[in-house]
Amino acid sequence: MDDITREFLSTFQRFMSEVVNQAAVESSDLTPLGVIVQDFLGADIATLPAITHGLPAHRLVDADLALAELGRDSEQPPVGVSGGQQREHLALSELLFSPHSRFSPSPIDYLSIADGPETTRRVIAFGLHRILFEGRPVVVLERAAQPQFGRVGAQLEILSLDTETSSRFLDEFSRLVLSLSVLRGKVLSFTGNEYGNSSAGATFLHRPTVEADDVVLPPGVLETVVRHVVGIGEQRERLLAAGQHLKRGVLLYGPPGTGKTLTVRHLLSRTSGTTAVLLTGSSIQFITQAAELARAMQPAIVVLEDVDLVASERGMHGPQPLLFAVLDALDGLDGDADVTFILTTNRVQVLERALAERPGRVDLAVEIPLPDVGSRRRLFRHYASGLPFSPRAIDAAADRAVETTGSFAKELVRRAVLSAAEQDRVVTDEDLSTALDELLDAGAQLARNLLGGGATLEQDGHSHGSWGAYTPLTSS
Numbered sequence: 001m002d003d004i005t006r007e008f009l010s011t012f013q014r015f016m017s018e019v020v021n022q023a024a025v026e027s028s029d030l031t032p033l034g035v036i037v038q039d040f041l042g043a044d045i046a047t048l049p050a051i052t053h054g055l056p057a058h059r060l061v062d063a064d065l066a067l068a069e070l071g072r073d074s075e076q077p078p079v080g081v082s083g084g085q086q087r088e089h090l091a092l093s094e095l096l097f098s099p100h101s102r103f104s105p106s107p108i109d110y111l112s113i114a115d116g117p118e119t120t121r122r123v124i125a126f127g128l129h130r131i132l133f134e135g136r137p138v139v140v141l142e143r144a145a146q147p148q149f150g151r152v153g154a155q156l157e158i159l160s161l162d163t164e165t166s167s168r169f170l171d172e173f174s175r176l177v178l179s180l181s182v183l184r185g186k187v188l189s190f191t192g193n194e195y196g197n198s199s200a201g202a203t204f205l206h207r208p209t210v211e212a213d214d215v216v217l218p219p220g221v222l223e224t225v226v227r228h229v230v231g232i233g234e235q236r237e238r239l240l241a242a243g244q245h246l247k248r249g250v251l252l253y254g255p256p257g258t259g260k261t262l263t264v265r266h267l268l269s270r271t272s273g274t275t276a277v278l279l280t281g282s283s284i285q286f287i288t289q290a291a292e293l294a295r296a297m298q299p300a301i302v303v304l305e306d307v308d309l310v311a312s313e314r315g316m317h318g319p320q321p322l323l324f325a326v327l328d329a330l331d332g333l334d335g336d337a338d339v340t341f342i343l344t345t346n347r348v349q350v351l352e353r354a355l356a357e358r359p360g361r362v363d364l365a366v367e368i369p370l371p372d373v374g375s376r377r378r379l380f381r382h383y384a385s386g387l388p389f390s391p392r393a394i395d396a397a398a399d400r401a402v403e404t405t406g407s408f409a410k411e412l413v414r415r416a417v418l419s420a421a422e423q424d425r426v427v428t429d430e431d432l433s434t435a436l437d438e439l440l441d442a443g444a445q446l447a448r449n450l451l452g453g454g455a456t457l458e459q460d461g462h463s464h465g466s467w468g469a470y471t472p473l474t475s476s
């Protein structure tokens, strides 16, 4: 190395160390927010590590409740942070130290999030908590998801005097999030969008009320399903004591319109207090989150409606069909988890290979068949009850309506009543018979298919799920 180079190097080193020192001085510029945090923690906050904790967007209400509980006795109420959109891009440390921006305490930003089918709760969207936890100061920055700024989940940043305190704080926080959760015992659907009375993707639904008498199935079928889903839960303690597993997977299969969804709705009405997550069609992609939630909230039910629709769809994280992700989620839960998975399909053939390749996930498969003549009579009587039809006319209609379903019976009665109403008179046996003629007419084949039944719309001989008389799970 010659002198000139040596000279240059030493100048350069001096220059670099000045740059570094300058940066250190600048980064120690506490913002007004930094001042109150430093006051509260009572230590030089430049040296304290912050822990970041992410949460799914729909758990912010729970997180907010847990933080409110943790800060219940705190003398310092939560504060907001000034700084508009800029703060959205910055970590807590950057809000506390900044030579350029004067981030200051300000009024809190709130957000209204659903906490029930018809209720909402005001939660902190961006705010700083100062909490005394086990006698030690802990500072928490609470932020809602901000997808437009790239933050898809909610987030907490925790600052305390040592990581030990922070992690014990997080443990207690997680415990409270679970025990205070507004999702517990509710019926939810995951939509991935924020419409409806939705908690950022999780929408609260009313629990259906469907009596056993409203579900007309061959003798013993409903009882078998209820026993597996409800009965096992009721005997939870005894089964566990005897070393038996609680987790169960139920497959309901059969032609469109035969009452699979209706059966599920009955199960939901029998299990108040049980958390239920309903996934249909494309929302089945949220199976992993749903299974996680179910495990945390058990007893829980996860319903996967029309699961054949995802049989060939690729998974989120690789080439495996989504259906395998569903079956793996079932497998991923501990056996002693009080969680029921209910799968429905009207194209069971499509699932067979996947179910065979991943055996043991489904421990009860029940066919919900096309009603035979006996069941059809019961169905027709059920939907005609309270109307002035003669029992003979009802039975005669049921006998004629070969290969039709419950949804057909319901629609038939409606048409008869409608046609009488249009003529401004009481409905008669004649109306029933005429409506049946119309629906059985060859020209009405498509209408009959739409109501579900033995006829097919597809070349391969299976009716397609989306053509079934689909009833949303929680409609009344």
Ligand SMILES: Nc1ncnc2c1ncn2[C@@H]1O[C@H](COP(=O)(O)OP(=O)(O)OP(=O)(O)O)[C@@H](O)[C@H]1O
Residues within 6 Å of the ligand: 214, 215, 216, 217, 254, 255, 256, 257, 258, 259, 260, 261, 262, 263, 306, 345, 346, 368, 379, 405, 406, 407, 408, 410, 452, 465, 467, 468, 469, 470, 471
């Ligand atoms: N077994 C039944 N007992 C009483 N009503 C029924 C029955 N089956 C169908 N229905 C009536 O038809 C409607 C549609 O039935 P449901 O939605 O349960 O069919 P599904 O089997 O789920 O069909 P898909 O395969 O198309 O989803 C029900 O809400 C109910 O009114």
Ligand SMILES: [Mg+2]
Residues within 6 Å of the ligand: 260, 261, 262, 305, 344, 470, 471
């Ligand atoms: Mg259905």
